[in-house]
Amino acid sequence: MTAANSFLISAAPGQSERDVPDTLYVLGIETTCDETAAAVVARGGDGGGRILSNIVRSQLAEHAPFGGVVPEIAARAHVDLLDGLIGRAMKEASLDFRALSGVAAAAGPGLIGGVIVGLTTAKAIAMVHDTPLVAVNHLEAHALTPRLTAALSFPYCLFLVSGGHTQIQAVRGVGDYVRLGTTVDDAIGEAFDKVAKMLGLPYPGGPEVERAASRGDPGRFAFPRPMKGRRDANFSLSGLKTAVRNAAFAITPLRPRDIDDLCAGFQAAVLDSTADRLRIGLELFDARFGRPAALVAAGGVAANQAVRAVLGDVAAACGTALMLPPMGLCTDNGAMIAWAGAERLALGLTDGFDARPRARWLLDANATVPSRFSNTRAGF
Ligand code: KG4
Ligand code: ZN
DSSP states (O other): OOOOBOOOOOOTOOOOOOGSSEEEEEEEEESSSSEEEEEEEEEOSSSSSEEEEEEEEEEEHHHGGGTOOHHHHHHHHHHHHHHHHHHHHHTTTOOOOOGGEEEEEEESOOHHHHHHHHHHHHHHHHHHOOOEEEEEEHHHHHHHHHHSSOOOSSOOOEEEESSOOOEEEEEETTTTTEEEEEBBSSOOHHHHHHHHHHTTOSSSHHHHHHHHHHSOOTTTTTTOOTTTSSSSBOOOHHHHHHHHHHHHHHHHOOHHHHHHHHHHHHHHHHHHHHHHHHHHHHHHHHHHHOOOEEEEEEEEGOOOOHHHHHHHHHHHHTTOEEEEEHHHHHSSSSSHHHHHHHHHHTTOOOOHHHHHHHHOSSTTTTOOOOTTSSSSSOOO
């Protein structure tokens, strides 16, 4: 499948970023998981952003037969696809490499083979065209993306919710993050995928579980609400996942109606737990840093309509605005890497050619890693 999509988000009518002094033009490269992506963004001296090109090639079709992302297949696909995507991104942006202010690549965290492909390519471009290199933390790119499409000032509260991450972060400035909560085992998207797999639904499971849940009865199974009522803002999904497995085994063979009800019960438990954890996260934010400018969400799970509704409810209850970047910018893409690169460049932050690819890279340098990671994904 070629899920290439490209979209532009306009500057103010009649205004081009070329009118804004000190505009930076940055090429961004994303290869940390199963999306190969390249994009060019402009950042005006006034901090405003504009996407000049944003091309994402999903490798869903390559991985679907295996029921999950296969790192070796991903790395090879990145090698095959990346050059062409970069060429297209530059062409759509109508820019020559010499016009770039910098080239940014996600240097981690992620699947190391893919990270090496993207970062090495960025180094080669930076070297050949004598332009600065920015080695971007993929999580920082998610964290800063809302500032690409809207005037959002620091500090704000980020809920990063994908297949690899479940974190609540206080975003206080570029490079200044405080982790308020995280999962102690599975990421939420990972739990959706695993529940889908155990119920025989196709990969990726999140949208399938959401669809089944919309038909099911959320009250038929009484699943636990992990961590609910605790004073910290951490998440846990593995106990809930086991409860779904046990309930499914108990009524095997499963009829379609059973699958719908199991999905509805699972999703309702996730929503309930998420609302509670986020409410505590926002309270912790308020106590330490004052009222956040907004609650923003990023990651594939933020595509879930029921999750979006819960985020709106929590934000309203806490007196905070909810900001959801356009869906194409919530999931992995090159524009978010280019934008994080531009934000860093604007502060004079660049990297040397010795910048290393990193499988793990905490966003908040001082954070402690919870002790109960069940696998490597949750530790990204
Ligand atoms: O951010 P993303 O595209 O990639 C990374 O994980 O980095 O997120 C993918 C994750 C998968 O676990 C997928 O199942 C989940 O997001 N997801 C959803 C939905 N759409 C995608 N989870 C629940 N409901 C959805 N509608
Ligand atoms: Zn991501």
